[in-house]
Amino acid sequence: MRVRAEEAGRIPHEGRLPAVANVAVRLVDVVKKFGETVAVDHIDLEVRDGEFFSLLGPSGCGKTTTLRMIGGFEEPTAGLIELQGQDVTWLPPYQRNVNTVFQNYALFPHLTIYENVAFGLRRKGVKEAEIKSRATEMLELVELPGFENRKPNQISGGQAQRVALARALINRPAVLLLDEPLGALDLKLRKQMQVELKRIQKEVGITFVYVTHDQEEAMTMSDRIAVMNRGHYEQLGEPEMLYERPQTRFVAGFLGVSNLIAGRVDATAGGDWATIALDNGVTVRAPRALAEGKTRILLGVRPEKIRLYETHETVPESHNRMPGTIRAASYMGVSTQYQVDVPGNRRLTVFEQNVERATKSELWAPGEVVVVGWQPQHSFVVRDESAEAAAEEATEVAAEPFGE
Amino acid sequence: MGGFIKRHRWIAPYALLAPGVLWLLVFYVYPGIQMFIASFWSGTLETGFTFSVSNWTNYPDALQGASAQFVRSILYAGAATLLTFLIAYPLAYTIAFKGGHYKALLLFLVVAPFFTSFLLRTISWKIILGDSGLFLAPLKTIGLVPSDFRLLAEPVAVVSGITYNFLPFMTLPIYVSLEKIDHRLVEAAKDLYAGPWRPGGAIAGLVIGGLLGGVLGYIFEYSIPVFAIAAAAAGAIIGWFFISQSFTRVTFPLSLPGVFAGSLLTFIPAIGDYVNAEFLGNPGTTMVGNVIQNKFLVQNDYPAASALSFILMAGILVAVAIYARALGTEGLTTGRG
Ligand SMILES: Nc1ncnc2c1ncn2[C@@H]1O[C@H](COP(=O)(O)OP(=O)(O)OP(=O)(O)O)[C@@H](O)[C@H]1O
Ligand SMILES: [Mg+2]
Numbered sequence: 001m002r003v004r005a006e007e008a009g010r011i012p013h014e015g016r017l018p019a020v021a022n023v024a025v026r027l028v029d030v031v032k033k034f035g036e037t038v039a040v041d042h043i044d045l046e047v048r049d050g051e052f053f054s055l056l057g058p059s060g061c062g063k064t065t066t067l068r069m070i071g072g073f074e075e076p077t078a079g080l081i082e083l084q085g086q087d088v089t090w091l092p093p094y095q096r097n098v099n100t101v102f103q104n105y106a107l108f109p110h111l112t113i114y115e116n117v118a119f120g121l122r123r124k125g126v127k128e129a130e131i132k133s134r135a136t137e138m139l140e141l142v143e144l145p146g147f148e149n150r151k152p153n154q155i156s157g158g159q160a161q162r163v164a165l166a167r168a169l170i171n172r173p174a175v176l177l178l179d180e181p182l183g184a185l186d187l188k189l190r191k192q193m194q195v196e197l198k199r200i201q202k203e204v205g206i207t208f209v210y211v212t213h214d215q216e217e218a219m220t221m222s223d224r225i226a227v228m229n230r231g232h233y234e235q236l237g238e239p240e241m242l243y244e245r246p247q248t249r250f251v252a253g254f255l256g257v258s259n260l261i262a263g264r265v266d267a268t269a270g271g272d273w274a275t276i277a278l279d280n281g282v283t284v285r286a287p288r289a290l291a292e293g294k295t296r297i298l299l300g301v302r303p304e305k306i307r308l309y310e311t312h313e314t315v316p317e318s319h320n321r322m323p324g325t326i327r328a329a330s331y332m333g334v335s336t337q338y339q340v341d342v343p344g345n346r347r348l349t350v351f352e353q354n355v356e357r358a359t360k361s362e363l364w365a366p367g368e369v370v371v372v373g374w375q376p377q378h379s380f381v382v383r384d385e386s387a388e389a390a391a392e393e394a395t396e397v398a399a400e401p402f403g404e
Numbered sequence: 405m406g407g408f409i410k411r412h413r414w415i416a417p418y419a420l421l422a423p424g425v426l427w428l429l430v431f432y433v434y435p436g437i438q439m440f441i442a443s444f445w446s447g448t449l450e451t452g453f454t455f456s457v458s459n460w461t462n463y464p465d466a467l468q469g470a471s472a473q474f475v476r477s478i479l480y481a482g483a484a485t486l487l488t489f490l491i492a493y494p495l496a497y498t499i500a501f502k503g504g505h506y507k508a509l510l511l512f513l514v515v516a517p518f519f520t521s522f523l524l525r526t527i528s529w530k531i532i533l534g535d536s537g538l539f540l541a542p543l544k545t546i547g548l549v550p551s552d553f554r555l556l557a558e559p560v561a562v563v564s565g566i567t568y569n570f571l572p573f574m575t576l577p578i579y580v581s582l583e584k585i586d587h588r589l590v591e592a593a594k595d596l597y598a599g600p601w602r603p604g605g606a607i608a609g610l611v612i613g614g615l616l617g618g619v620l621g622y623i624f625e626y627s628i629p630v631f632a633i634a635a636a637a638a639g640a641i642i643g644w645f646f647i648s649q650s651f652t653r654v655t656f657p658l659s660l661p662g663v664f665a666g667s668l669l670t671f672i673p674a675i676g677d678y679v680n681a682e683f684l685g686n687p688g689t690t691m692v693g694n695v696i697q698n699k700f701l702v703q704n705d706y707p708a709a710s711a712l713s714f715i716l717m718a719g720i721l722v723a724v725a726i727y728a729r730a731l732g733t734e735g736l737t738t739g740r741g
Contacts, residue, residue, distance in 0.1 A: 093594040120596035
């Protein structure tokens with residue numbers, strides 16, 4: 001994570017980008033059905049001009065479908081799509097100022113690299129001299145000068161990726177759509193291209209809408225991310241927000257590892273903190289703003305935020321704490337991952353940096369009794385959908401208050 | 405045994421080729437050589453044939469005697485190839501891209517005529533095109549064509565017959581090449597501003613249609629301007645409404661290998677065909693195949709028939725070589741290159 005420890009308390013806010021930024025893409029209540037399947041389920045979305053925006057989610061959640069509707073390859077069943085304030089819902093792709101980098105690159109096999117790159121400008125009727133200078137410039141931008149006369153089957157996957165990028169960017173679209181553009185590359189090339197893509201995006205200043213199912217990729221590259229699940233997004237925000245303050249169980253689980261314990265909000269009496277009574281009998285504190293208006297919740301804390309203390313050590317007064325027993329330890333070089341049993345039959349995952357401990361004998365050993373502690377501002381609160389659903393059902397069926 | 409094969413891996417490709425090579429040796433090369441020898445014969449079946457190199461004059465003699473049929477063969481086969489292409493391409497395109505669940509059924513329908521004999525199919529055309537047949541009778545009753553108008557025994561009947569008989573040979577290769585085009589390439593083209601072609605397509609359609617119509621009018625021995633104007637109009641309409649830039653820039657170039665294969669599979673057998681001219685034509689529409697057939701089977705003039713066959717073969721070889729060079733098959737057959 002990019003958030004350093006001393007910063008962690010100060011959680012960045014969405015408002016950090018200028019609030020008046022122009023909207024590059026706007027989806028208004030967009031729905032897409034394929035027969036019975038609802039691929040996109042009422043999405044409202046605003047992508048700001050010049051930002052690197054990612055759609056992140058598991059396979060089949062509707063990322064590609066959303067992107068294809070923006071590109072014009074798919075018509076929405078309902079809703080509205082705007083590009084730079086213009087309604088383009090029913091415009092064909094060739095009338096939209098948007099270009100796409102396809103997952104398999106879709107380079108034209110019968111044309112040279114130069115002709116591939118020049119394709120869009122030729123269709124627009126740009127003068128030959130300008131095409132030539134822009135194509136050369138583009139091939140330089142993607143670091144492929146001298147490849148003009150090759151055919152797509154004479155270049156590597158990584159190079160094809162760059163050609164696809166050049167072929168789209170040369171048209172200077174308002175928005176560039178990328179559907180898992182690095183999906184076919186091996187890990188090393190992928191990492192390299194992530195940096196490259198980010199550099200190019202900064203350089204050309206074009207809005208990128210980027211589809212990926214790789215949370216790390218989305219986190220390192222994006223200005224903002226929409227985390228999608230089953231046809232809609234569950235949370236939208238900057239990577240830090242999504243990681244530090246996930247609002248749903250799905251987001252908490254999809255981005256990184258989370259420890260979640262069920263509980264109920266006891267009191268939000270005054271001050272910065274809410275008191276939360278966990279179902280395992282422990283009472284902890286969490287930022288009040290996160291808990292307000294909720295009753296049944298899941299309290300979350302990231303594994304690297306937890307510290308393990310000896311039973312005789314003093315845990316700072318303000319910290320949340322509970323007793324634990326080490327169940328398993330796996331040494332991973334940079335850090336050690338522990339499984340810690342805590343009251344209520346819960347098991348927490350804890351990452352401890354191997355800063356102070358160097359040899360194996362200094363690690364916590366299975367069976368050791370410890371105290372688990374973390375700062376209250378590192379707690380996050382997620383709505384407990386299962387408890388809410390259960391409660392709803394109970395009231396519907398029996399019309400009686402749900403006993404806890 | 406396995407060890408032997410392992411140590412002599414180079415044998416494998418030859419072993420795989422052997423049956424085909426053997427087949428060709430027995431049924432193609434051997435009769436070919438014999439025919440080549442026969443083309444230097446002189447004499448008749450009664451007196452017996454004698455071989456002499458000085459009989460090379462058989463070639464110019466044969467060519468001279470059948471020059472009209474040669475020209476006609478080229479024109480008819482060319483026209484039929486063009487027409488099969490014009491019919492087969494939209495057909496293959498529709499099946500490949502819009503066929504949906506019916507692809508297999510539609511393909512079956514394309515080859516279904518093959519379940520009846522070639523001869524029967526051609527004779528049925530004779531009935532359809534007859535002076536008071538299925539096609540003309542209604543037109544004549546409503547007075548759309550004069551009562552002495554005929555299709556049968558005209559060049560148009562011969563070309564129609566060939567076109568019909570070889571349609572699957574054109575359709576299937578084009579279908580195969582269209583079918584394997586990645587649909588995302590078409591989407592990519594549209595993404596890169598390839599929209600409808602409109603004026604360009606209409607003008608191209610007008611010019612190409614006019615030219616082809618004129619040529620067909622000439623071959624059918626019918627009014628050239630009427631054909632040219634009608635075809636130009638049709639071409640312009642098709643060009644305006646149906647030809648998009650993604651088609652001309654991506655789909656069509658990528659389907660050229662199929663067009664190439666299909667036109668060879670149609671043109672080569674069509675140029676040697678004699679059945680269609682025999683049943684659907686008149687003495688003035690005979691093709692070189694009719695001459696060869698007549699000389700071999702009726703007149704027993706083996707030397708002239710052999711010489712004609714060789715000229716035909718050599719002509720086709722040269723034509724195919726030029727065609728392949730013009731279309732740049734090396735790049736085409738791989739679809740990339
Ligand atoms: N053309 C189509 N016809 C029918 N169903 C479709 C079609 N395209 C997508 N779907 C369905 O819509 C849902 C969303 O698909 P989509 O391709 O958008 O997912 P995705 O998030 O891009 O997944 P992945 O990460 O696997 O690419 C899936 O359930 C899929 O089966
Ligand atoms: Mg997808």
